[in-house]
Amino acid sequence: MDALTDSVADLMRAVARDVVLPRYRNLATHEVEEKTAGELVTIADREAEERLNEGLARLLPEAGLVGEEACAADPARMNDLATGLNWLIDPIDGTGNFAAGRPPFAIMVALVDAGVTQAGWMLDPLTGRLCHAALGQGASIDGERVIARESGAALPIAGISLLFVKPEDRQGLIDRIEGRFAMADIPRCAGEQYPRIVLGTHDLAVFERTLPWDHAPGALFVNEAGGRVARPDGSPYRLGAEPGRGMLAAASPAMWDRAAEILYR
Known part of the structure; x- marks a missing residue:
């Protein structure tokens, strides 16, 4: 290889x-x-x-x-x-x-x-x-x-876009985020957002739309660096005919579990 x-x-x-x-x-x-x-x-x-x-x-x-x-x-x-x-x-x-x-x-x-x-x-x-x-x-x-690392901030730093979130779900997501995460500007480029998680700039990112070319390299990169990227139910990200919706990426499995509990449970 x-x-x-x-x-x-x-x-x-x-x-x-x-x-x-x-x-x-x-x-x-x-x-x-x-x-x-x-x-x-x-x-x-x-x-x-x-x-x-x-x-x-x-x-x-x-x-x-x-x-x-x-x-x-x-x-x-x-x-x-x-x-x-x-x-x-x-x-x-x-x-x-x-x-x-x-x-x-x-x-x-x-x-x-x-x-x-x-x-x-x-x-x-x-x-x-x-x-x-x-x-x-x-x-x-x-x-x-490279090994993924968390930012160490008092509140986990989250890159979360509401752009593709269904309107009926948007306010609920905002309510769950408030006071639990520090919101960061998203780069509008997955090729930048995934490295930010590994480098400790951001602790996590939430993606609503998960088209394969946007996420296949970055999801593998974070996972292989020791972070975790998975669907909201914890299932792995796989590619195929169904593009799927929703993904949570985090700098560590513990951070993933913490964020998933807040955002999806």
């Missing part, structure tokens, strides 16, 4: 250098589109996914390719994740930030076998930070092993 890990990282850095960063703060109006309500796609997303597809296919020809933009055009492609070996690609995570010319945004890749994430990579093109994890082998940042 080491040679493959390095090759994927090199490919992602090349795509960041050659495709993504030249478009950053340099997009023409016609190069940004709304693919669904509130969801943007740019020419850089499409070009980056194409380059990643080409490179990953050369690295592991037996694996399929499932990309965010390909699934936008054909949602049935997501079904492939439930069976067989597949690359899962998010060419630009945090496209809204990227299109607005502000950080953070990330390039994310995962290798998935029959719905289980085997390895994941998250690259911050602006800083060059690379987060990597492999199933059963731990997590690293820029090649150095």
Whole structure:
């Protein structure tokens, strides 16, 4: 896996250098589109996914390719994740930030076998930070092993977005949070939010929408670093035809249990 890990990282850095960063703060109006309500796609997303597809296919020809933009055009492609070996690609995570010319945004890749994430990579093109994890082998940042840690704040620091919470559930969630968590601004980029949990910036995060390209690399990264990411009922995050809703990520299993008791029980 080491040679493959390095090759994927090199490919992602090349795509960041050659495709993504030249478009950053340099997009023409016609190069940004709304693919669904509130969801943007740019020419850089499409070009980056194409380059990643080409490179990953050369690295592991037996694996399929499932990309965010390909699934936008054909949602049935997501079904492939439930069976067989597949690359899962998010060419630009945090496209809204990227299109607005502000950080953070990330390039994310995962290798998935029959719905289980085997390895994941998250690259911050602006800083060059690379987060990597492999199933059963731990997590690293820029090649150095990393262990998740809590912030140590009096109130756990929580990144919680209410954007996709059903209106009828929103006030109840707000009531449960009040006085129990210190709310932090969310980065609107899963490729940044998951590292914040491992690095002790945030203690936990709650995600309502859990599309696979947004969460497969980060969930594995936190779990392999010693934190915990799971569905609200405690079941593991698996990929497949059903995108599912709801996920809790925390810097430790104890923090996960504490947050789940407050938020879901």
